[in-house]
Amino acid sequence: MNSVVVPNLPAVSLDAEKLALLTRGVEGLTTAQLYWVAAWAAAQAAQAQRIGPAAVAVAGRTAERLTIVYGSQTGNAKRIAEELVRRSEAAGLPVRLLRADAYPQRELAQERHLVLVISTQGDGEPPDDARGLFEFITGKRAPKLPALQFAVLGLGDSSYPQFCVIGRQLDARLAELGGTRFAALGEADVEIEAVAAPWTEQTLEQARELLKQAGVSARVTPLHAVPSRSSHSREQPFAATVLANQRIVARDSERDVRHIELSLEGSGLRYEPGDALGVWPRNPPALVDQWLDALRLDGAQEVTHQGRTLALRRWLEREREITRLNRPFVAALAAASGDDGLTRVLQKEHSAEFTALLAADQPIDLLRRHPATWPAEVLVAALRPLAPRLYSIASSPKAVGEEVHLTVAVVEYETYGSTHWGAASGLLAATDEDGKLPIFIEPNERFRLPADGARDIVMIGPGTGVAPFRAFVQERRESGATGRNWLFFGNRHFASDFLYQVEWQQALKDGSLHRLDLAFSRDAAHKTYVQQRLRERGAELHAWLKGGAHIYVCGDSTHMARDVHAALIDVIATHGDQSPDEAKAWLAELLQQGRYARDVY
Incomplete structure (x- = not known):
């Protein structure tokens, strides 16, 4: 048991599981959000004192609420789930919203009304925050669910062969376990709203009827989180002024990579290291x-x-x-x-x-x-509607104030006898200082620095994947974190493609970066990538992880992220004296705990 002591209140004992769940639930919240959580908890306690524990148990029965769980890599599933919650509250339905990795798996057997909103990533994989729940539901330990009424909305991209396969598998598995669909499986393509809007309408109507049958008729007064001070959003972007647009590779580099600084002054927009910046593009x-x-x-x-x-x-x-x-x-x-x-x-x-x-x-x-x-x-x-592009933010507001920085690889190349361009990167490259760009903040709750500044962190970011780690190092320096920072960076050529070289060298000198391992793939006869450096430094890397370090990966999901994942399993197996399956399970546990986080695209 762990005693949590709050000044002026008696000590309260929480078991390890509840304490871990509570810690994961509040990690990364802003001060305003933490105050809201405290107010909500106080209201729950006051209600319990008024109506007694027996009544609280009745009011909290899973049969009398709608549980909405989302698994999201880029924020779309979260956005749809939050909209469903807002509409459920407006309809007077008792509802709770949980990210997939915060859902208590033991509650599934008692769940009565469940909605899953989940995306499919890459070649048919669940989003990182839903891996644990997906494996539980599709695995041997999943309980029989004869009393469950459920609905699943899958998000994906029909360009890929495994379109919405995660949603399909969960929908089929819940039915196999005895659950009953109260809404048909929804499969939303990149043009999400075309499917999500009518699916949400139908699902809400069916949920309302089911809960009415379960005895829920009274309207509830929903609690809402403190709203942002900004009125700017994905739908209403802010016109940010360009402060700097600088090429950060050599003139003879094969690629054009830009460091771009934007002003947020007057926007009310706030972000944390690990978040992404959305940019609405224009085609050249x-x-x-x-x-x-x-x-x-x-x-x-x-x-x-x-x-x-x-x-x-x-x-x-x-x-x-x-x-x-x-x-x-x-x-x-x-x-x-x-x-x-x-x-x-x-x-x-x-x-x-x-x-x-x-x-x-x-x-x-x-x-x-x-x-x-x-x-x-x-x-x-x-043709599909033009969609915003998301870029990992390369700055900490503690270091840069009301600015946001990006690291952008410009897409422009010759093939088939003509020039080809990227939409957003071309717009960013072509916008000079004092120009305007339509932007918004896309929070990434799964890619946060540890709340405990004494924790060590390992950052793996080849190419422009290094962007969020520039933000991490700035944040840790400004906040006085005492944990060590270890960066693995790779690119093609040392002389022309060493992004932020001067900054990393200065960080090593002032102690805000403790280790830097490099891999430049085209500087030798045999190509060397960051995953090889991970294996070479395996003994020390494993020691860091065993000591509680958090590990972060950012970059290409198709090849790099898979190769790095495989290298981490090799390191854990080799230096932890584990079988590959045991190493894989241990790494999956780190992912579930939030100690292994990936920002991949």
Whole structure:
């Protein structure tokens, strides 16, 4: 047992499990949010004193509430779940919202009304915050659930072969365990609202009826967290002024990487190290010209779509995705062109070929190779809405004040005889000082520094994945954290691609960075990556982890994150005298505890 002592109150004993759950639940909250939690707890205690423990037990029965659990990597599932909670509260329904890693798995057997909102990442993987719950539900220890009424909304990207597979697997497994669907499985593509909005409406209506049958009729007064002082959001971005736009690689570097500083003055926006900055992009005018030329369309032609009328050029530049291939567009092009080859690559048995197509080509390449007649209205309808891009924040507000910094790799390259661009990175690179950019903050609760500043941290960030670790080191320096900081950084060439080299050298000198291990893959005959450095430093790395260190990974999810994960398992197995399965389980436990966090894309 652990005694928690609060001044002027008697000591209260909590068992280790409850204390750990409470600690995870409040870690990373702002001061205002902590005060709200305290007020909520006080209200619960006061209610318990008024109505007695027996009545509290009745009021808290799982049959009389709707539990909404989300698993989210980039924030979309969380956003949808929070909207469902708001609407449930407005309808007078008792409801609780939990992130998947905070859901007490032992409660599943008693759960009566459950909604899961969960995304699928990469090649069919659950988001990091839902791995534990996913493995529990799909594993042998999952209980029978004959009394459970459930609904699942899966989020994904239909460009990938394993579209919404995590949502599908959970939906099927809950039914297999005896649960009953009260709403059909929802599968939302990148254009999330098209599915999420009607699914939420239907699910809320069914939940209202089920809870009414369970005896819930009284309207409740919901408690709300303290709102942000900012009115700016994803839907209402802030026009941030560019303070600096500096190239931070050598002139002969194969890539253009920028350090960009933006002013938040007057925005009311707040962020913490580990959060992301959302940027609403615009497609390059030169790329729009390529589209109009390839399709022989007039950019001034007015096009009406979903009640809005805009010039075709405006649709292509400001409203539609034209730099990223996706399955629906390829399918539309296959139908328009009658090309059997495109139709074939869309079939499940050719998923590897389709994945290679997505990686190699932009839509303009396919339009040129597979010519077809596209009426302007059909083209606009076939294209996805333009979506914001998220960038890991590279600064701590404790160090930079009302600013936010980014590390951006500019997408611009030549292939098939023409220039190709990225939408957001091109906009960021082209916006000079004093220019404006539409931005918002996307919190990342799973990627936070430990609340205990005495904890050691290990940071693994090749390329622009180093961005959040610049923020981490700044934060730890400014807050006086006493824990050690160890950074693994890799890139192509030492001479031209060592991002923030001077800053890291200064951090080593002033003691805010304790270790720096480097891997430059193209400076020798044999390529060396950060995962090899992890294995080489395995004994000391394992000692840090056994001593309680937190480990963070940021960067490419397709290759780097998987390779680093495999290297960590090797290190734990080799230096911890464990089998690979035991090492894998131990690393999974670190993930569940929040000591292993990944910001991958």
